[in-house]
Amino acid sequence: NAGVTQTPKFQVLKTGQSMTLQCAQDMNHEYMSWYRQDPGMGLRLIHYSVGAGITDQGEVPNGYNVSRSTTEDFPLRLLSAAPSQTSVYFCASSYSRGYSPLHFGNGTRLTVT
């Protein structure tokens, strides 16, 4: 059982480049979300989805796009990377009913130069 898988683990981008961070889960979870974590800070919610075809904004959505075409995948797109997006990105998933706990991936470490 792979759980939540994030790729790549590390990425370096130049300012203005675009890229997609991949997140996949094999637990048939309806709820998926993206967080970013900056040094010495807690996690901040970027976007989330309660099911295929449904997405919504979190605390810090600017500069990021998401889509949810399947239950398993929830990619995060940076259309034009900026140095302020240098961070560690975590994807998490859960059953959406009740109070099921979130399962987190191991993160993608992104540096924008």
Added chain:
Amino acid sequence: DAKTTQPTSMDCAEGRAANLPCNHSTISGNEYVYWYRQIHSQGPQYIIHGLKNNETNEMASLIITEDRKSSTLILPHATLRDTAVYYCIVRVPYNQGGKLIFGQGTELSVKP
């Protein structure tokens, strides 16, 4: 979702109980209390959650006050591997729009 307040840091001696407090004075009736921890730069790990009754699992115990305005996470016999940042979070169910919003957490250092 209600906000939480936690101490920035705490120390605990190895083998002793670690008691981590959390204030959530604006919690509403359908919001649960969750605890997660993050070791180094790994993804956060779920520990325990509860509504109003005390809860216990293989990792920890959760004590929620009767008025639900505060709670305490108890690690009964802390080990060096329990050194981590511990996050207390309150939220409504996902299907009612609830999002898991992390605060700054408590950095717990377990010392030999």
